Amino acid sequence: SLNAKDKSNVKAIFAKAEPRIIFVGHSITKSYFSHWKDFTAGSAEVRKHGLTVMQGVLRAVDMMDNLNTSLLSLSELHAFKLRVDPANFKIISHNILLVLAMLFPDDFTPDVHVSVDKFLAQVNLALSVKYR
Numbered sequence: 001s002l003n004a005k006d007k008s009n010v011k012a013i014f015a016k017a018e019p020r021i022i023f024v025g026h027s028i029t030k031s032y033f034s035h036w037k038d039f040t041a042g043s044a045e046v047r048k049h050g051l052t053v054m055q056g057v058l059r060a061v062d063m064m065d066n067l068n069t070s071l072l073s074l075s076e077l078h079a080f081k082l083r084v085d086p087a088n089f090k091i092i093s094h095n096i097l098l099v100l101a102m103l104f105p106d107d108f109t110p111d112v113h114v115s116v117d118k119f120l121a122q123v124n125l126a127l128s129v130k131y132r
C-alpha cells in the first residue's frame, strides 16, 4: 500500500501535471492509439477521452485513501456499460508513467516512479473491482 512518501510524491507530480491536463491527456491517448493508422478518424473524441481519463486520475489522487469505494461507480461503468477489457488499464497506466517522465524529467526520479506506479496499480485494482 501507499506510504506517506508515496502519497506526497503522487500528489506533487500530479499537481504539476494539472495545469497542463489537456496536453497530458492528449499525449496519453496519442501513445495509446499510436497503432491506429488513421488517427484522425474520431480524433476529436480520442483527444477528449484523454482529458476525461486524466480528470478521473486527478480525482483518484484526491481520494487515494479510499480508492475502492470512491471508484466503485466508475468501475461499474467500465465493467458493465463500456465493457472495457481491464487489460487496457495496465496499458494506459504505463502510458501515464511515460508521459509524466517525458514532461517532467527532473521530477520523475526513480523514487517518484515507484510511488506513481504503486498508485496507478491501486487505481487499476479499484477500477477492476466490479469485474470480479
Ligand code: ZNH
Pocket (backbone or CB within 6 Å): 049, 052, 053, 054, 055, 056, 057, 074, 077, 078, 082, 084, 088, 089, 092, 093, 123
Ligand atoms: Zn475510461 C469514460 C476514467 C481507462 C474507455 N473513463 C470514462 C469516464 C471517466 C473515466 C472519469 C467518464 C465517466 C462519466 O462520464 O461518468 N478511464 C478512466 C480512468 C482510467 C480509464 C481513470 C484509467 C486510469 N477508459 C479507460 C480505458 C478505456 C476506457 C483503458 C478503453 C480502452 N472510458 C472509456 C470509454 C468511456 C470512458 C469508452 C466513455 C466515453 C464517453 O462516453 O465519452
